[in-house]
Ligand code: NDP
């Protein structure tokens with residue numbers, strides 16, 4: 001007898017990760033059933049997804065979007081805002097969090113609290129809320145996290161080479177690979193006049209605008225160091241960054257005996273998405289398999305920490321712990337939005353984040369209210385600095 005399909009809530013269904021997840025689901029209709037979705041501004045796309053997959057549980061951001069959905073789908077069960085997202089994340093077998101930024105927090109917390117598998121693309125929620133997420137994960141019956149971020153999915157798979165399940169004493173370090181983004185090889189003084197178009201032109205990955213900008217500043221890699229530390233419970237100084245422009249080696253684990261384990265595939269997010277949905281089953285469809293019958297050169301180099309100071313800022317926030325990563329990520333979200341709105345220059349993004357962090361005073365992040373308060377303060381300070389830059 002074949003098994004019942006597992007249910008999937010796809011939150012952030014209209015975005016880059018969301019639509020690539022739909023590609024995977026189209027191929028896995030026998031094993032996976034989409035039963036909840038959410039979106040933001042792209043309401044028409046959300047309605048089209050609901051129709052294609054016959055989904056009735058739908059999350060939207062505001063009352064106007066709820067009305068637009070109900071006009072088209074009168075029998076839909078529509079929920080609104082952050083509370084709605086939390087509800088949608090509570091009841092499916094697998095919750096894929098593809099929401100953008102800190103707004104993904106209710107999804108992460110609710111899925112874990114309700115014992116669901118959290119297939120996690122939304123790194124910002126984990127980074128900001130790491131102490132709170134740790135607490136939820138330590139409760140018996142809590143859900144598991146399977147990372148969707150390609151580097152972390154690679155590390156997750158490579159850690160199968162460890163004899164341990166926590167602490168990983170046989171792991172010397174995690175090596176997070178970075179493409180280097182569109183400005184690899186440029187010096188700090190060559191980067192003062194780069195345009196939005198230049199920054200949005202990623203060499204190896206097609207992604208949403210925010211993460212594409214984060215890749216150009218290397219803030220994405222800094223966030224990924226914090227993400228790796230939070231996910232695997234390994235201090236940031238045991239996480240290194242290696243620039244690998246081909247984006248074929250998705251990350252590595254170096255063990256104490258000198259062995260390095262890696263996961264390789266062509267850059268295609270549908271592979272880590274399918275892995276996170278299927279684990280421990282591997283679906284029989286190869287996204288991004290490598291053609292070794294033609295020449296393939298893989299190169300590695302250290303990152304340029306002077307031209308890309310975001311990396312060291314992230315390490316410093318990780319060492320400080322508490323709410324420092326939440327401040328870094330919140331200030332960065334505000335600065336990237338301002339850059340995308342052409343209010344500040346590219347080189348101002350990381351300068352704003354660095355400046356905001358100088359105001360941070362240690363906070364151990366004891367509660368969700370404390371996190372929300374820290375997030376709001378960091379955002380307000382970032383906006384203050386942006387206003388000052390514009391005048
Ligand atoms: P997109 O901007 O393409 O999509 C984001 C999704 O979240 C959309 O469905 C969007 O709705 C929705 N959304 C945006 N803001 C809000 C909000 N305030 N409340 C509720 N929903 C909201 O982003 P990506 O798909 O690129 O990235 C999603 C997450 O995955 C990010 O955390 C990113 O760091 C991570 N990630 C992405 C990768 C990629 O290849 N794209 C790779 C690894 C990680 P709408 O579009 O309808 O407005």
Ligand code: MG
Pocket residue numbers: 149150151224
């Ligand atoms: Mg990544």
